[in-house]
Amino acid sequence: MINPLVRKLEKFTKLSRADQEALRDLASQRVRHLNARDDLIHEGDRPDHVNLILSGWACRYKTLEDGRRQIIAFLLPGDLCDLNVFILREMDHSMAAITPLTFAEVTREHMEALTLDHPRVTQALWWDSLVNAAIQREWSVNLGQRTAFERVAHLLCELFLRLRSVGMTEGTSCDFPVTQVDLADATGLSAVHLNRTLQELRGADLIVLRGKLLTIPDLEALQAAALFSPNYLHLNHEGQRFDANDA
Amino acid sequence: MINPLVRKLEKFTKLSRADQEALRDLASQRVRHLNARDDLIHEGDRPDHVNLILSGWACRYKTLEDGRRQIIAFLLPGDLCDLNVFILREMDHSMAAITPLTFAEVTREHMEALTLDHPRVTQALWWDSLVNAAIQREWSVNLGQRTAFERVAHLLCELFLRLRSVGMTEGTSCDFPVTQVDLADATGLSAVHLNRTLQELRGADLIVLRGKLLTIPDLEALQAAALFSPNYLHLNHEGQRFDANDA
DNA sequence: CGGCTGCTTGAACTTGTTCAACAGCGGTGG
DNA sequence: CCACCGCTGTTGAACAAGTTCAAGCAGCCG
Incomplete structure (x- = not known):
């Protein structure tokens, strides 16, 4: 790899x-x-x-x-x-x-x-x-x-894009080894409410999360639900300005 | 100055x-x-x-x-x-x-x-x-x-210490030119609830906030209420190790 | 005085929490 | 092979914390 x-x-x-x-x-x-x-x-x-x-x-x-x-x-x-x-x-x-x-x-x-x-x-x-x-x-x-719903959606968008930028996604899926308790602690929600929020996201067909695999069938839709704008990740080949393929 | x-x-x-x-x-x-x-x-x-x-x-x-x-x-x-x-x-x-x-x-x-x-x-x-x-x-x-109460207390502790580190406090007081709406937007609370939280802090004699002047009569007490630990500000003269008063 | 901005209040409402119990699963040891 | 344990996820119901809406007040500045 x-x-x-x-x-x-x-x-x-x-x-x-x-x-x-x-x-x-x-x-x-x-x-x-x-x-x-x-x-x-x-x-x-x-x-x-x-x-x-x-x-x-x-x-x-x-x-x-x-x-x-x-x-x-x-x-x-x-x-x-x-x-x-x-x-x-x-x-x-x-x-x-x-x-x-x-x-x-x-x-x-x-x-x-x-x-x-x-x-x-x-x-x-x-x-x-x-x-x-x-x-x-x-x-x-x-x-x-952000509301609980937006918040969890936002976190998932971010993680998915970050994983993609290091080549760790496959199509619309990625490995997702985080427990619900961890997700709750990251989003500032109780574990119970986090669980219900995930169910809502599943119910809205925004995510499929089973075992340790996350699938985001429609990333645009999830981003919209999260009020997610990827600009803060600065991934749009910022520095193609510096092209120096051997020094 | x-x-x-x-x-x-x-x-x-x-x-x-x-x-x-x-x-x-x-x-x-x-x-x-x-x-x-x-x-x-x-x-x-x-x-x-x-x-x-x-x-x-x-x-x-x-x-x-x-x-x-x-x-x-x-x-x-x-x-x-x-x-x-x-x-x-x-x-x-x-x-x-x-x-x-x-x-x-x-x-x-x-x-x-x-x-x-x-x-x-x-x-x-x-x-x-x-x-x-x-x-x-x-x-x-x-x-x-943190709860609303702790959260506001924590923010006030932080700002007070930061102001003190640039010499902008006088004893237990400092200038505090922030509106309640701003504080609400910083703490993620509604303006209404922020207002009530400030009243609670006043009621507990942890702060005096009037006009644009903040007084913290007992900083230790406020820190305790906020679960505030100042370590993250790294103010304890970290780098007295580098003493070089003329190069 | 008039108008603006910032602060304060009450009351109804919503979102998220807490507590408690249970189900599923994998691993471990008897 | 089964029994048991611990961890993770799931559910219901009561509850608490924080929001929203709406109105009113206070202070300040022109």
């Missing part, structure tokens, strides 16, 4: 062979595995490397003292967590595997070397982190303004 | 004279003014410079087709918007002045020069943008998990 990070960044800019090689190199160092539900890192820990998701799903989350949990972001293959985390003294949130997970721990030194040697890659990584910031903002809109 | 950006960044690292001078320089170019409610930039516009807030309050926001509006972030003096925005083709959200506003438009070239010449400043700016990302994440927790 093609490296999902490379694939995603090429949505932004064409990368040279050397660039691609450097990225593949990132993905081959200090590779680690986790079981579903294990923490990658916990609030309060000192961050000393950047995590690059290679396969499986993970999430960022925070819990309140009384146990309420909010999932803050989903991390998919090709996602890189916070280029500069080292700068901070301690993590302000936790990260956990949702499925069995493979990821690479990229050291500070490695990141710095990459930055120096591959300006085009660096640019693309900044683009990626701006997109992540935009996603985070959209989640605020989602949680603050 | 001391430059708020310098003051904030010094929470992270000691800056040399030259560093400080460079930052003050940022704040003196292409200074612009807006009236309350005017947009700085609108969704869909092409971003071609970074905005540095000099005085007054602003916000980021998004609106849905049917008019629902979510305020996504508050921008206070000393706040700098998205170091790298130029990378994106178009804005995925809007920004507006809440009060009469003074801000500086910093060109791409100027930012790049700053980055090259002042690595310590660059580092501090990255710190600042990581903190902004953390704030954005915390807003998700706020919107997704």
